Amino acid sequence: MPDLDLETRVKAALAEPPKRVRRLDLPDGRRFWLKRVERLSGLMRLQKGDPARAFEAELDGLHVLAAKGLPVATVALEGPDWVLMPDAGPVLTKLVADPARSEAEKLAAFARAGRALGQLHWAGLVHGRPAVRDICWDGVEARFIDLERFRPARRGGVWQAADVVMFAQTAFTSWPDDPRWLDAALASYATNAPEGAVDRVRRLARWLAPLGWLARGLAKVRPGSREMRAVGPTLARLRRL
Template sequence: MLGAAVDAALTGPYHRIMALNLADGRKVWLKRAERLTGRMRLQKGDGAKGFARERDGLHILGQAGLPAAPILAEGPDWFVTPDLGPTLRHLMWDHSGDIVPVFAAAGTALARLHLQSYRHGRPAIRDFCWNGADIHFIDLERFSPVKSDPRGLALDLLMFAHSLVADGFRVPDPVPLHNAALTAYRDLAPGIWAQAQTTAAWLRWLTPITRLKSGSRDFRAFGPTLGLFSRDRG
């Protein structure tokens, strides 16, 4: 059943990512290697390499018992994952009910990854899914199978915090979500948290530069992100 749906999609027009509704009611996602040409290839790198990195990363993390999207089927340039629910960015922007525990679960999931010395590569909240029970990581295109030192893990944590802040500009009161995610992380991985505080103190030198491009959400988030790691906050 899965095979037939995948075959049909693969012979149809190219889409990098596609939701497939199977005849038995299940929904799955088909992801294919990026087809980049010319200038885009120079800017974004080789699509096949990113694809292989992601697929291998999902396998490695799955085997390590970490919450990455499970691969249901794969071919040389595609794989299928089950529907893992909305992303945390979706939930932050549009939700009903209490999502504070979901953000705490995301902080815990990232800390568990880091305690095994793996970094996600770009743990933005748009690349975490919540299926109602568990968090899963998707989109591991920048994953490295090489274990990281604490400084690399701290940078991963800073990227996570940055995405919480940047996506939070769109909602009235994001602070409880930031706190839930970061407190849960810190409770589980205080050593990496402390390293991130040190890194953040250094990066503070760059804050004036980010004001030059204040229109961009990513730049605007820079200073407030570092503020979350201030030692004065205790």
């Protein structure tokens, strides 16, 4: 049955000046997110790549993960250069920052995130950038969003190991002195990942050791870069996975 209120609101939003992500709040209290192809030019396009291709990969990822029963944001409506998704709750970074949320709930959310990443890898897929700011918590499941680097992959391959490195590095960037959240996610990932996946993560972390040394040096030049400071602890932690 057509949702006329929603379709009217989307049509109005699409007529407004383009914005990559726009929040849509309906009178009945429902919240949606309208995502459009990013408009880039010049150096930004060279740095980030073809935005149309990235959008196509994301839309494909949303449909593929949903078809496989994996926790992902739901597609409510879509067009050739836009997609509408219902709100899936706060991203993990906002969840941790919310004092009204209990420690138990936060740990449960990260455990579900690790489980979801393990399930995704079992399905022979790669998220491409499972940053903690790109995973939502709806109170039951940790759901993937922002799948612009999504791709099929060999189960247990290096790109799946790289997913874990990315997740851990963004966790250390956000919480360098609080390992609780990452530990919960990694423990759950190890339980749910394909056979041999954890060994491959450890090997990749060892192989990337020179990157940690380089990042340590660059952090002295750019002491304000949390991302640089997080590289070394990330690789050290994953070598102990």
